[in-house]
Amino acid sequence: MKTKKCRCCGEIKLKKILDYGIVALADSFLYEEEIAREQKFPLNLCVCSNCFHVQIDEIISPKILFENYVWETGISKSIFEFADNLYKKTKKLMIKKESRIIEVASNDGTVLSIFKKNGCEILGVEPAKNIALDANKKGIPTIDEFFDCETA
Numbered sequence: 001m002k003t004k005k006c007r008c009c010g011e012i013k014l015k016k017i018l019d020y021g022i023v024a025l026a027d028s029f030l031y032e033e034e035i036a037r038e039q040k041f042p043l044n045l046c047v048c049s050n051c052f053h054v055q056i057d058e059i060i061s062p063k064i065l066f067e068n069y070v071w072e073t074g075i076s077k078s079i080f081e082f083a084d085n086l087y088k089k090t091k092k093l094m095i096k097k098e099s100r101i102i103e104v105a106s107n108d109g110t111v112l113s114i115f116k117k118n119g120c121e122i123l124g125v126e127p128a129k130n131i132a133l134d135a136n137k138k139g140i141p142t143i144d145e146f147f148d149c150e151t152a
Contacts, residue, residue: 001059002042011050014057018045025064027071039064062127062146069128073107083114095120104147107131109140116140125151 005012020043030038046057073079095101101115106124108131116122116139124142126132132144145151 003055003057003059006048006051006053007055008053009048009051011048013049014046014055015049016044016046016057017054020044025060027069029070066128069131071107072131072134073110079110080114083111086111087114087118091118106135106140106142109135109138109142112140113138 003014006014022040023043024038024040028038041060042058044057045054047054098119098121100121100123101112102123102125103112104125106112106126107128109122109124112122112124112135122140124132124135124140125147126135126142126144127146129144132142135142143151
C-alpha cells in the first residue's frame, strides 16, 4: 500500500528521489524452488517537501515483515563493541546504575544485555515473535509486540 503523506509531519507532497524498482524483502533465505513465489514490492525513496524527512513510500504489512524474521543482532561481533560504547556514553550523560532502560526494536537483546550486565533494569520491545522468544530465553525480558501508544 502506497502512503499518501509524510510519516513525520503529514505533508502530502512527497517527491520521489530514487526508484529501486520492484524488489524482494531483505533477509529472506529461500530454497531455489521458493524464489519464484517470493513477494516483491516497489522500493522508492522519497523526501517530504515540508520537513525533508527521507522515507520509502510503500507501507508493507508488519505481518509480512516480522512473521518469521531471521536477522539476530548478536551474530554481529561489532554490535557488542557498539553496545558497550553506548552504555559508557549513556552512563556519562544520564543513567544511574538503577536506571530502567527500554529498547524499541530490541531484536535478540544483545544491546540490552550490556546494560543488564551493568546493573540496569531492562525491557525490550520486539515485533518479531521468534526473535523476542530467543531474547526471553537468554534472560532479556522482551515484549513481543509493536511499540505503540498501548505498549508504551
